[in-house]
Amino acid sequence: MNIDPKLPSAVADSGPSRSSPAAEDCARIFSAIKHGYAHTALDLIERFDPNLSASNKDGQTPLHLAVALDDRELASEIIASLPAGHSALNARDRQEYTPLMLAVENGSVPLSKALIEKGGDIPSKLILPASGARAEKILCTLHAAELLLEARGDMGVAYTLALRDKDTDFQRRFAGALEALRTACADGDMVEAQRMLDEGMDASSALTMEALSVAEPATPSRARVLTNLRALGADPTVSMRQVLLRGEKASDVCHLLLLLGADPHQAMVDAARNGDAKGLKRLLDFGFNINDAVVRVAKAGDGKALSLMLSNGRLNAEDRLSIFQTLAKAGQQEAVKLLIDRGQDPAQALSRAFETGDRATARVLFEAGGNVSSRLNALAADCRVNPDEGMKRLEALIAAGVDSSYALYDTAKGGKDPVAVHTLIAAGARVPEALGHALASELPDIEETLASASNNVAALKRMMDDAGDSGSALLTTLLLAKDDIADPAKSDRLRRLEAMAGAYDMQGDRACADLLRALLQVDWIEIKALVTADPDASSRVLLDLSRETDVVLGRILAAAQADPHYVFAFALRDGWMGDTSLKRLSFMLDIGYEPYEVVNALLELNEDDAAKALIAQRGLNVIELLDVSARHDNKEEFQRFTSRMTDSTGLIAPAIRQGRSQLLAALLAAGIQPEPNDTEEHLLGALRKGHIDVLQPLRAAGVEVTQASERVLVEAMGTGNTELAQLLKASGVAIPPENLDEMLVSALEDSYDVTAARGCLALGANVSSALMQASAAGQSHAVKSLLYLGGDVAPVRQSAFDQTRRVMEMMGKLTF
Structure with a gap:
C-alpha cells in the first residue's frame, strides 16, 4: 500500500484489520480526504470497505467532503464505487446539502454529471433559513441542480434551459468551465478540450458565448476558438437557439452562426417544441420562411409545436399550398391530417393536384381528411x-x-x-x-x-x-x-329548332334538315356521317345555331369537326361590325374551337381588327396564343402573328418569366431582342422556379445568362435547394473557383447576404483565398467574417510584409 509521506501518524498506521470498528475506518478516511491525500483515502476505502453513508460531525459523508473540496479524482472514484441508488448519493449534511448540490454550487460539470448518472438528486423537502443571503444561495443552487436534473446531466441542454428561464446565476456558475474550454481551443490544446467535453462540458454553449462577442474586434485567437469548437462538434443551430433564448436581438450574432452552418429551420422547430414563441418570432423577423419548419414538425407529429407555428400568422395561401404539396407528395398522410385537424384547409392543394393530374397527391390529401x-x-x-x-x-x-x-x-x-x-x-x-x-x-x-x-x-x-x-x-x-x-323549361327553343328544320325542307335543303334532326335526336353516328358527307351543310347549320347562340348543339357539331367558314363569313360579311361580329366569333370559342385557331383564321382573312377585338373581349392571353403558335413550328404563321398582333416589344420578358422555352426560342429566331434592362430580373425569377430550359435558347442567341444562373445556383446551395442546384449544374452552370471567392467576399462585404455566402461555401469557395482578396481591397466586414470562418491569416501577413518591403525598397530606405 502506498502511503502519502506527510500523512499524520494516526492515519499512517497500517490500521486495524477488517474487524476494526467502522468508526475508526471512517475517521481515517475523513482525515485523508480533509488533508488532500486522495490516493490514501481511496486505498483505505478499498481495504476496509467502510460504510460510506457514515457522516462526520457536520453531517458529511466521505462523498460530501470530496465534492465540497472539489477533489474530482477522489469524488469520481467514490461515485464509481457506489451502486446506483446508494444512500450516500443523496445524503444530506447539516446544512441540507446533497453531494449534487455541492457539485453544482462549485460549478463542477463532471461531478454534477457523474452524480446525476448514478442517481444523485435533490431533496423534495428542505429545511431552509427563514431569509437572508444563505437562504437565497441555497435556492439558487437548488434551481441550478433542478435544471441539470431536467437535462439529465447534459450541460448543453441545461444551459439552454437556463437561458429559457433567464437564470443568470446558472450561467455565471458554469462560466468558468466554459471559459476553460474556450481557452483550450484558443491555445489549440485539442486534447484538453476533448477531455473537458468527455467530462460533460458542452461545445455548443461555448460557441454561443464566443458568437456573442462578434461585435469585438476579430483576432486570429477568436477565429481559432470558433474553428476548433466546430471541429469538436459544436452545433451552430443549438447556439442560435441559445442566442434567441437569451433575448439577443443583434442580427450580426445570428448572421455569424448562419455562416458557421446553423439551420434556421431547425432552430424554428426547436423554438416551437420548447414553446418559445418569442424566439420563433425573432427567427421569422430575420426573414426566414417558416414552411420547411412546419413540414418538419408535422412529419414528427408534434401537434403542440405545430399549433404554435400556425398561430404566428405568417402563413399565406401560397405557403399553405406549398406545405400541403410537400407533405402529400412525400406520402405523409398523418402529417397532412395533423394540419387539417389544426384548421388548415387543403382545398387549394387538392384543386392544384387535380389540375395537374396528380392523383397520388390528391389521394393523400383527401384520405387525410380533406373535404x-x-x-x-x-x-x-x-x-x-x-x-x-x-x-x-x-x-x-x-x-x-x-x-x-x-x-x-x-x-x-x-x-x-x-x-x-x-x-x-x-x-x-x-x-x-x-x-x-x-x-x-x-x-x-x-x-x-x-x-x-x-x-x-x-x-x-x-x-x-x-x-x-x-x-x-x-x-x-x-x-x-x-x-x-x-328540359320542359326549354320547349320554346325546341320548337324553334324544329321549325328551322322544316324551313330547310321547304328550301329543298335536305342535308341541313337531316343534320339538324340528327342533332335534336342526339344521334352521334348519324351526325358524324352527315358532317363528313356534306361539310358545307354542316357549316350552314353551325351558322344558324350561332344565330340562336345554341352552344349545346354547337358543341356537338364542333366535336364532329363541322366546317366553321360560314360563321366567319357571316360575322365579317359587311366588315367588322363590333358587338354583332364579336357575338358570332365568341360563339366559336364557346362551342370548343381553340382560341388560337379562331384568331389565326381571322388573320388569314386579314381581319386583324376582329382578332384584336376578340382577344380583348374574351381576355385571351397573347403570350399563351403565341406559345401555341410556336409549338406549331410554322415560321411563317408565327411571324404573321407576332408582327400583326403585337408590337414585338415586351414579349421576351414574360416568355422567360413563365418558362416558355419553345416560345422564347421562336421569338429569338424571329429576331426579337430582349430588353437589356429587365432580362436578368426575369431570368432570375424563372430559374428560381426551376424553369431551367430557358437557358438554352438564350445562350444560343448570345444573351448573357452567366451572372443570373450563377447567382441562382449560389442561392439554391445556400438555402439547401439541392434539387434546383442539380438541375442548374446539369444544364452547364458552373462557377470558376476565383469567381466563387469573389462572390463570397461580395456577399460578406456589400450586402451581408448570408444565404449567398453559405451557397459559396457549399460550392467550395476557398476561405483563405477570399480572405486574401478582402484584405487587399480593405474590405473589413468581409475580413472579419472570413477570419471567423477559419481563413488562414499567415498569407495575408506575408503579403502585407512583401508589399511593405517593396515600397521601402522603392524609397531606397532599406535593402534586403
Whole structure:
C-alpha cells in the first residue's frame, strides 16, 4: 500500500484489520480526504470497505467532503464505487446539502454529471433559513441542480434551459468551465478540450458565448476558438437557439452562426417544441420562411409545436399550398391530417393536384381528411360550361377514391338536377351506394331517376363505341344535349329548332334538315356521317345555331369537326361590325374551337381588327396564343402573328418569366431582342422556379445568362435547394473557383447576404483565398467574417510584409 509521506501518524498506521470498528475506518478516511491525500483515502476505502453513508460531525459523508473540496479524482472514484441508488448519493449534511448540490454550487460539470448518472438528486423537502443571503444561495443552487436534473446531466441542454428561464446565476456558475474550454481551443490544446467535453462540458454553449462577442474586434485567437469548437462538434443551430433564448436581438450574432452552418429551420422547430414563441418570432423577423419548419414538425407529429407555428400568422395561401404539396407528395398522410385537424384547409392543394393530374397527391390529401365530396356537385355543374375540363376533374376525384355516392343521391333526390346526375354517373359514381343513402319514402323515385340516367349513359356509350369514338368530354357533351333537349323549361327553343328544320325542307335543303334532326335526336353516328358527307351543310347549320347562340348543339357539331367558314363569313360579311361580329366569333370559342385557331383564321382573312377585338373581349392571353403558335413550328404563321398582333416589344420578358422555352426560342429566331434592362430580373425569377430550359435558347442567341444562373445556383446551395442546384449544374452552370471567392467576399462585404455566402461555401469557395482578396481591397466586414470562418491569416501577413518591403525598397530606405 502506498502511503502519502506527510500523512499524520494516526492515519499512517497500517490500521486495524477488517474487524476494526467502522468508526475508526471512517475517521481515517475523513482525515485523508480533509488533508488532500486522495490516493490514501481511496486505498483505505478499498481495504476496509467502510460504510460510506457514515457522516462526520457536520453531517458529511466521505462523498460530501470530496465534492465540497472539489477533489474530482477522489469524488469520481467514490461515485464509481457506489451502486446506483446508494444512500450516500443523496445524503444530506447539516446544512441540507446533497453531494449534487455541492457539485453544482462549485460549478463542477463532471461531478454534477457523474452524480446525476448514478442517481444523485435533490431533496423534495428542505429545511431552509427563514431569509437572508444563505437562504437565497441555497435556492439558487437548488434551481441550478433542478435544471441539470431536467437535462439529465447534459450541460448543453441545461444551459439552454437556463437561458429559457433567464437564470443568470446558472450561467455565471458554469462560466468558468466554459471559459476553460474556450481557452483550450484558443491555445489549440485539442486534447484538453476533448477531455473537458468527455467530462460533460458542452461545445455548443461555448460557441454561443464566443458568437456573442462578434461585435469585438476579430483576432486570429477568436477565429481559432470558433474553428476548433466546430471541429469538436459544436452545433451552430443549438447556439442560435441559445442566442434567441437569451433575448439577443443583434442580427450580426445570428448572421455569424448562419455562416458557421446553423439551420434556421431547425432552430424554428426547436423554438416551437420548447414553446418559445418569442424566439420563433425573432427567427421569422430575420426573414426566414417558416414552411420547411412546419413540414418538419408535422412529419414528427408534434401537434403542440405545430399549433404554435400556425398561430404566428405568417402563413399565406401560397405557403399553405406549398406545405400541403410537400407533405402529400412525400406520402405523409398523418402529417397532412395533423394540419387539417389544426384548421388548415387543403382545398387549394387538392384543386392544384387535380389540375395537374396528380392523383397520388390528391389521394393523400383527401384520405387525410380533406373535404372534397362536397365539391362534386359543383364540379358536375361546371361541366355545363366546360365539359372537357369539368369532366376531367370529376373523373379524377372519383377515380382517386372520393366518395361520390352522397353527391349522386343528393342530385337525384326530387329530380332537381338531371344534368348533374348524368354527369356524375358518366364520371364513375356508383348507383348502388347512392341508393343506400335514400330513405324508404324516397327510394322509389330515386331508383327510377338513377335507373333512367344510367340507361341514358349506357346507351350513349354504346353509340360512341359503334362510331369508334371514346372520351369523357364527348360523352359529357352528348349527355348535356340530351338533358337540354328534354328540359320542359326549354320547349320554346325546341320548337324553334324544329321549325328551322322544316324551313330547310321547304328550301329543298335536305342535308341541313337531316343534320339538324340528327342533332335534336342526339344521334352521334348519324351526325358524324352527315358532317363528313356534306361539310358545307354542316357549316350552314353551325351558322344558324350561332344565330340562336345554341352552344349545346354547337358543341356537338364542333366535336364532329363541322366546317366553321360560314360563321366567319357571316360575322365579317359587311366588315367588322363590333358587338354583332364579336357575338358570332365568341360563339366559336364557346362551342370548343381553340382560341388560337379562331384568331389565326381571322388573320388569314386579314381581319386583324376582329382578332384584336376578340382577344380583348374574351381576355385571351397573347403570350399563351403565341406559345401555341410556336409549338406549331410554322415560321411563317408565327411571324404573321407576332408582327400583326403585337408590337414585338415586351414579349421576351414574360416568355422567360413563365418558362416558355419553345416560345422564347421562336421569338429569338424571329429576331426579337430582349430588353437589356429587365432580362436578368426575369431570368432570375424563372430559374428560381426551376424553369431551367430557358437557358438554352438564350445562350444560343448570345444573351448573357452567366451572372443570373450563377447567382441562382449560389442561392439554391445556400438555402439547401439541392434539387434546383442539380438541375442548374446539369444544364452547364458552373462557377470558376476565383469567381466563387469573389462572390463570397461580395456577399460578406456589400450586402451581408448570408444565404449567398453559405451557397459559396457549399460550392467550395476557398476561405483563405477570399480572405486574401478582402484584405487587399480593405474590405473589413468581409475580413472579419472570413477570419471567423477559419481563413488562414499567415498569407495575408506575408503579403502585407512583401508589399511593405517593396515600397521601402522603392524609397531606397532599406535593402534586403
